Amino acid sequence: MTANGWLQFVVFFLALLAFMRPLGIYMAHVFSGKYGFLGFIEKPIYRICGVRSDEEMTWREYTVAMLLLSFVSLLLTYIFERLQYFLPWNPQHLPGVEQFLAWNTAASFTTNTNWQAYTPETTMSYFTQMAGLAWHNFFSAAAGIAVAVALVRGIARRESKTIGNFWVDTTRACLYVLLPLCILFSLVLVSQGVIQNLHPYTVAHTIEHQTQTIAQGPVASQEAIKELGTNGGGFFNANSAHPFENPTPFSNFIEMFLIFLIGGALTVTLGRMTGSPGHGWAVFACMSILFAAGFTVAYWAESHPNPGLHGVSAHASSSQAGGNMEGKETRFGISQSALFATVTTDASCGAVNSMHDSFMPLGGMIPLLNIELGEIIFGGVGSGLYGMIIFVVLSVFIAGLMVGRTPEYLGKKIEAYDVQMSMLYVLIFPLVILTLTAVSVLLPMGLGGISNPGPHGFTQILYAFSSAAGNNGSAFAGLNANTRWYNTALGFTMLIGRFLMMVPMLALAGNLARKKGVPPSPGTFPVHTPLFTILLTGVILIVGALTFFPALSLGPILEHLLLQHGILFS
Amino acid sequence: MRTLNIAIRYTIVTTILLGIGYPLLITGLAHVLMPDKADGQLIMRNGQIVGSALIGQGFTSPRYFHSRPSAAGNGWDATSSGGSNLAPTNKKLVDRVDADVAAWHKQDPGTKGPVPIGLVTTSASGLDPDISPAGAYYQVPMVAAARHLPEGTVRALVTAHIRGRQFGFLGEPTVNVLELNLALDQVQGQK
Numbered sequence: 001m002t003a004n005g006w007l008q009f010v011v012f013f014l015a016l017l018a019f020m021r022p023l024g025i026y027m028a029h030v031f032s033g034k035y036g037f038l039g040f041i042e043k044p045i046y047r048i049c050g051v052r053s054d055e056e057m058t059w060r061e062y063t064v065a066m067l068l069l070s071f072v073s074l075l076l077t078y079i080f081e082r083l084q085y086f087l088p089w090n091p092q093h094l095p096g097v098e099q100f101l102a103w104n105t106a107a108s109f110t111t112n113t114n115w116q117a118y119t120p121e122t123t124m125s126y127f128t129q130m131a132g133l134a135w136h137n138f139f140s141a142a143a144g145i146a147v148a149v150a151l152v153r154g155i156a157r158r159e160s161k162t163i164g165n166f167w168v169d170t171t172r173a174c175l176y177v178l179l180p181l182c183i184l185f186s187l188v189l190v191s192q193g194v195i196q197n198l199h200p201y202t203v204a205h206t207i208e209h210q211t212q213t214i215a216q217g218p219v220a221s222q223e224a225i226k227e228l229g230t231n232g233g234g235f236f237n238a239n240s241a242h243p244f245e246n247p248t249p250f251s252n253f254i255e256m257f258l259i260f261l262i263g264g265a266l267t268v269t270l271g272r273m274t275g276s277p278g279h280g281w282a283v284f285a286c287m288s289i290l291f292a293a294g295f296t297v298a299y300w301a302e303s304h305p306n307p308g309l310h311g312v313s314a315h316a317s318s319s320q321a322g323g324n325m326e327g328k329e330t331r332f333g334i335s336q337s338a339l340f341a342t343v344t345t346d347a348s349c350g351a352v353n354s355m356h357d358s359f360m361p362l363g364g365m366i367p368l369l370n371i372e373l374g375e376i377i378f379g380g381v382g383s384g385l386y387g388m389i390i391f392v393v394l395s396v397f398i399a400g401l402m403v404g405r406t407p408e409y410l411g412k413k414i415e416a417y418d419v420q421m422s423m424l425y426v427l428i429f430p431l432v433i434l435t436l437t438a439v440s441v442l443l444p445m446g447l448g449g450i451s452n453p454g455p456h457g458f459t460q461i462l463y464a465f466s467s468a469a470g471n472n473g474s475a476f477a478g479l480n481a482n483t484r485w486y487n488t489a490l491g492f493t494m495l496i497g498r499f500l501m502m503v504p505m506l507a508l509a510g511n512l513a514r515k516k517g518v519p520p521s522p523g524t525f526p527v528h529t530p531l532f533t534i535l536l537t538g539v540i541l542i543v544g545a546l547t548f549f550p551a552l553s554l555g556p557i558l559e560h561l562l563l564q565h566g567i568l569f570s
Numbered sequence: 571m572r573t574l575n576i577a578i579r580y581t582i583v584t585t586i587l588l589g590i591g592y593p594l595l596i597t598g599l600a601h602v603l604m605p606d607k608a609d610g611q612l613i614m615r616n617g618q619i620v621g622s623a624l625i626g627q628g629f630t631s632p633r634y635f636h637s638r639p640s641a642a643g644n645g646w647d648a649t650s651s652g653g654s655n656l657a658p659t660n661k662k663l664v665d666r667v668d669a670d671v672a673a674w675h676k677q678d679p680g681t682k683g684p685v686p687i688g689l690v691t692t693s694a695s696g697l698d699p700d701i702s703p704a705g706a707y708y709q710v711p712m713v714a715a716a717r718h719l720p721e722g723t724v725r726a727l728v729t730a731h732i733r734g735r736q737f738g739f740l741g742e743p744t745v746n747v748l749e750l751n752l753a754l755d756q757v758q759g760q761k
Binding site: 045122131196202204206207237247332352355357453568 | 575583589593615619621629668691698742743
């Protein structure tokens with residue numbers, strides 16, 4: 001670890017801190033309907049689509065609208081993939097995508113996962129990437145923000161049957177938040193060298209008289225929304241490690257910043273919309289503690305060279321990064337690679353700028369653990385906040401049990417139904433991950449995908465299902481997941497991880513909105529204090545550790561111990 | 571049914587707006603403002619495209635500086651980017667590094683020291699255009715001997731091609747291999 005490596009972490013955190021507050025306040029205004037300066041685009045959309053924008057929805061109506069939009073768009077993307085040969089912007093004349101893969105990809109992008117079982121350069125046309133995949137980048141993010149905002153309204157409102165209008169929330173999230181930032185930052189990325197064109201692939205004749213075909217495409221426009229919407233689906237197979245997606249350390253910095261920006265800002269929005277800014281900061285503090293802890297371990301682990309390698313010099317100096325450079329880019333080195341891996345899995349982004357499969361055992365455990373904690377450390381746009389609110393409800397509940405009072409949260413009594421919905425959310429997630437990992441380990445077609453023998457192979461499978469259920473999309477990418485078993489099983493896991501968790505969330509929102517407010521009393525457990533932050537952090541770690549520690553000990557922890565004794569697998 | 575109707579219309583309208591309109595807008599703006607960058611910073615020599623400044627390529631002759639090993643396709647395949655994804659406990663990784671270390675010592679009998687880690691590890695993209703300054707200096711004796719140039723000249727060329735950390739603190743110092751090799755050819759006035 002170097003001082004300069006830590007400096008990059010600190011500057012990154014300060015940049016986030018500086019920009020998230022204005023954005024969070026802006027978003028609180030946007031979703032309260034205070035702004036209308038984009039009405040000239042917004043209103044025609046409602047008119048053409050038949051949306052009554054002044055109509056409020058119950059939680060059930062809100063859920064139905066969200067599910068139907070997801071279903072229709074999933075179908076449309078599937079059609080685009082299958083028919084891309086006949087559609088425009090396909091200069092490489094790529095054929096239609098095979099059906100299992102097309103299903104997996106459509107599910108993947110609909111659920112904000114962006115798991116990629118294919119090599120984009122040789123599979124997806126520019127049209128499919130733009131109109132199919134990038135569209136989902138916008139709308140899976142917007143839907144996530146909408147659900148989070150609906151939940152916040154549920155907390156803030158008193159005796160209300162409704163939680164907002166899904167179409168309006170989604171449209172506002174796109175037009176007022178995502179699109180302007182994307183236009184700005186895609187141009188910033190182009191200035192660093194991210195490409196943006198519709199040309200056929202370039203054929204270069206190298207100075208050693210070889211030919212090299214260089215993939216092109218409209219990358220920058222997709223890159224901006226990929227990070228800002230915590231989607232993570234790369235335009236190229238190597239994702240944000242590809243020099244055309246992420247050419248410089250500054251583009252890398254911007255990409256990480258975009259991944260955290262909305263997740264951070266939403267904590268401010270939470271505080272604003274519920275009239276308790278201190279609570280927003282308490283939640284932010286908890287996220288920051290877990291973020292810093294994850295980075296520290298990942299950075300420490302990756303700074304050490306692989307003890308199995310001999311005849312190499314791997315110490316950090318002013319002329320090389322040193323450490324574990326397998327699967328990492330020279331320009332990013334160790335610090336920016338470890339930071340990116342932490343950020344992308346704290347959030348449900350899943351973009352990668354280094355190959356997690358080649359991380360040291362404990363370095364690779366951090367991304368996995370971040371996902372398994374529920375991606376609530378800033379988290380996916382929207383999904384991070386509502387996932388975190390679940391843990392807030394549980395913390396308040398536990399605090400209530402300890403003092404023997406009915407728990408309250410921001411003036412709302414937390415009752416049996418609320419805790420049931422929260423527990424549903426907490427239990428579905430590990431259930432699907434651990435069950436399907438166990439099934440895959442027992443099936444020949446599950447084991448057949450493993451590329452690294454020994455405990456690492458188990459981690460590959462565990463990572464795949466964690467990533468799919470958490471809608472992350474990063475991978476221990478050596479796993480060959482483009483098979484019928486993995487395409488189908490992971491496709492369903494993504495849908496479960498998205499929708500079976502969003503629905504209890506909206507039910508909770510509806511139930512909270514219905515309740516009367518209760519004035520705070522001396523017995524109320526305050527949710528804006530450092531004590532609350534500590535309790536919340538504790539609850540998250542205990543739930544995550546109890547659930548996943550046995551599986552982690554069979555994977556990365558065992559691998560770490562074996563590697564220290566010089567044991568390799570072939 | 572009404573909601574389904576809205577969902578269908580909404581998907582179509584927004585696909586036109588954000589799925590097609592937005593990327594075309596950015597493509598237009600990028601080509602007006604930064605055309606070279608939008609097209610991938612292609613490098614021309616004698617009227618021919620010899621590569622992109624951002625996309626690494628393989629070099630085999632000792633007259634040129636070598637890039638890091640590549641796991642993209644069969645090596646340096648810029649339509650199939652990716653890493654080796656070998657685990658630290660996979661014997662294949664250790665065997666590959668051992669073989670590469672041996673190859674470096676064989677190619678360059680003058681240099682006996684340990685090989686800088688970057689030169690024997692694959693990058694994440696398989697298209698890393700850079701090597702570390704340590705990796706470049708390590709190759710100076712090999713290149714100088716093959717070109718019958720004084721080592722000092724080659725070393726000075728490497729030093730001139732080091733790109734420091736961005737804004738003084740971001741990322742790591744790098745040397746762009748293709749640009750360095752083109753400069754080498756220019757020094758000797760070839761082609």
